[in-house]
Amino acid sequence: MKIEENSELGKLREQIKIITEDIFLLVSKRNSISKQIGVYKSEKDLPIVDVKTEQSLFSSVKEICKRENISEDLGMKILGLLINESISVQKNDPISSNSHTAIIAEARRIEKQGKPVIHLEIGEPDYGPPDSVINDTFSAMRDGRTNYVEPAGILPLRKRAAEYIESRFNKKVDSDNVLITTGGRFAVYAALATCIKPGDSVLVFQPAWPAYANLAESLGARIITYNTSFDDRWIPDINEVVSLFDDTVKMIILNTPNNPTGSILSRDFMESLSEESSKRGIYILSDEVYSEMSFKPFTSIFETENSRSILISSLSKSHGMTGFRVGYAVADKSIIKKNGFSSKCFDY
Amino acid sequence: MKIEENSELGKLREQIKIITEDIFLLVSKRNSISKQIGVYKSEKDLPIVDVKTEQSLFSSVKEICKRENISEDLGMKILGLLINESISVQKNDPISSNSHTAIIAEARRIEKQGKPVIHLEIGEPDYGPPDSVINDTFSAMRDGRTNYVEPAGILPLRKRAAEYIESRFNKKVDSDNVLITTGGRFAVYAALATCIKPGDSVLVFQPAWPAYANLAESLGARIITYNTSFDDRWIPDINEVVSLFDDTVKMIILNTPNNPTGSILSRDFMESLSEESSKRGIYILSDEVYSEMSFKPFTSIFETENSRSILISSLSKSHGMTGFRVGYAVADKSIIKKNGFSSKCFDY
DSSP states (O other): OTGGGGSHHHHHHHHHHHHHHHHHHHHHHHHHHHHHHHHHHHHHTOOSOOHHHHHHHHHHHHHHHHHHTOOHHHHHHHHHHHHHHHHHHHHTSOOOOOOHHHHHHHHHHHHHTTOOOOOOSSOOOSSOOOHHHHHHHHHHHHTTOOSOOOTTOOHHHHHHHHHHHHHHHOOOOOGGGEEEESHHHHHHHHHHHHHOOTTOEEEEEESOOTHHHHHHHHTTOEEEEEEOOGGGTTOOOHHHHHHTOOTTEEEEEEESSOTTTOOOOOHHHHHHHHHHHHHHTOEEEEEOTTGGGOSSOOOOGGGSOOTTEEEEEEHHHHTTOGGGOOEEEEEOHHHHHTOHHHHHHHOO | OTGGGGSHHHHHHHHHHHHHHHHHHHHHHHHHHHHHHHHHHHHHTOOSOOHHHHHHHHHHHHHHHHHHTOOHHHHHHHHHHHHHHHHHHHHTSOOOOOOHHHHHHHHHHHHHTTOOOOOOSSOOOSSOOOHHHHHHHHHHHHTTOOSOOOTTOOHHHHHHHHHHHHHHHOOOOOGGGEEEESHHHHHHHHHHHHHOOTTOEEEEEESOOTHHHHHHHHTTOEEEEEEOOGGGTTOOOHHHHHHTOOTTEEEEEEESSOTTTOOOOOHHHHHHHHHHHHHHTOEEEEEOTTGGGOSSOOOOGGGSOOTTEEEEEEHHHHTTOGGGOOEEEEEOHHHHHTOHHHHHHHOO
16 A cells, blocks of 8 residues: 555545545535625525525536536535534534424423313324225235235225325326335325436425425435415416426425315315426425315316326325325326335335 | 615625535535546545544544534534545445345245245234233223323333332433334434434444344434454454444444344353443443343343433333334433434324
8 A cells, every 4th residue: 555655546546536626615605605695695684595696506516516527416406405504503503403293292291281272283194994994904914914014005005095196097007007105204205206307306395294395405406495375375376386397496385175274275276286397397295184085176187297206195194094104106107117215225 | 676786785695605605616626536446446445434544533633623613423423424425425326225134025936935044123912912012902992091192101111110120230221211102213213313424423333223223323423333244243342342432432232032043142242342331421222122032141231330321122022012113212311311213202
């Protein structure tokens, strides 16, 4: 190893070391300018996150990557890290996260004081599973069906889910379009892990289940938030939504019927959104876990035209069996097949 | 927005853009030198990954981060990405991954031809669960215990696991030391996600379940491999193992009894490893899922002294109930409490 220091390899390695150090000196310089921006923004009371500025940075780095033959994935990951650091430096404190489980804990504390609480924070139906679920689970266990199964879910269940979706929404699907997951949450995670790269943007409507933004962020995505309001009956405006589309938006997450507002997205809205997303190759993840509880006409994403639609549902709410953890995702085969997260987490 | 271009904010943003571009020009320069190193190595038939060189880079970047007030987490993440890119550039093809599920498929293909196959690739016991498991599951379902439970697992199960570990290994633990997971695989993932930061090294003994290295790599860790061999009865040499410890090694993953070799790590080995790891603050993740099947004296990591031990097990092998997906991790409360992955993936 000593001789090598003077060799060609040693010289090349020394160059790598110097370049690496230069990169980090620039990162440091970048941080100190970010801090100055933070001071300026706090003086003028401007928001820390500026979507337009970030988007122009992403475009410029994408161009450099193409020109300089750097993998775009690497470029987007590094830029994502740099931007998150800038936000953190400007906030002057570590990136905070809050969870709805804290709200559940607070609700339980208030209940213990004897005060009545209406739980909007957690989707636990007030009925249990049908007897057939319990009896058939028992039979399956007694018949020795207690072994490892395919990570994507057993074929009869995938077939049955496909038949249900096909008959309900008149959309041609078969077992290869279905992935069974440990609850709907993992279906959301699997869809994100499959379709989203670090630096991609994900559009989320608020108020919403915190899992959407939390899971997307944990995979390096940037969240663009659209706030709905009581005055708008919690329904987003399709034109305002479309105006948010740009090169970085790769997925829109819908929840219809919505938890917690109960709002249902109209057929017109679903069709327009599907059409506009389809044109731009944007995925629509539609969490329709409450669709069986809709008291008004409901439109599924699968009743519209977009090959990048991913329908998420589960048996938790429809069958009152939250503890069984049976969720599923239905999508184009190309999406289900490349579902790396599923095999990563459910292999044995 | 137009006016802003000439303002102080506009100027600062322009600087950010220029620095960002400069960073990526250096990344490109780094790649082209990596390519030259790749050519040199392939001519001299040298291995692509050079642990010592990588380690010296990590140390130097850590120093710069400290000096320049860059968060170490950011520095390690960026360096990890750069090194992975270098390896990929030198290999001249994308980073490949292979899965044992491909081996299972091949084994099933051979079996279909009528040839006998001994399955070492998958840990499926040739017995099923005890009747009490089946009957008690049925009773619980009939009693309406089918709702969401605490993400960490229900208290009676955590208590029972703690009692079992305490009585078996004479180590003081209670329910707060236990995390119930969806199979042992998620216990491994949860432990890694909690204890490992991108750029940290994880020491893995081979041959081993591919999940260890795959899950660690997916979290940005670097894998240091120690190969055991038939001639050594698949037992690592403690001195050679300790010689691999350096500032970047943050976790050692053990599997005793080992799948697939069946080897059992001796009490001497476990005690020495625990002592040496403890001195350096290195976590030991000990997968003891086969401990009930040991035909020779077995020593748990919990019979040695290291506050950073994480014992992983499950009911899959001990109770022949792989399909139930009940795994657990036992560790110091500080590790179980900060288990971010658990709440991220098992919240509802």
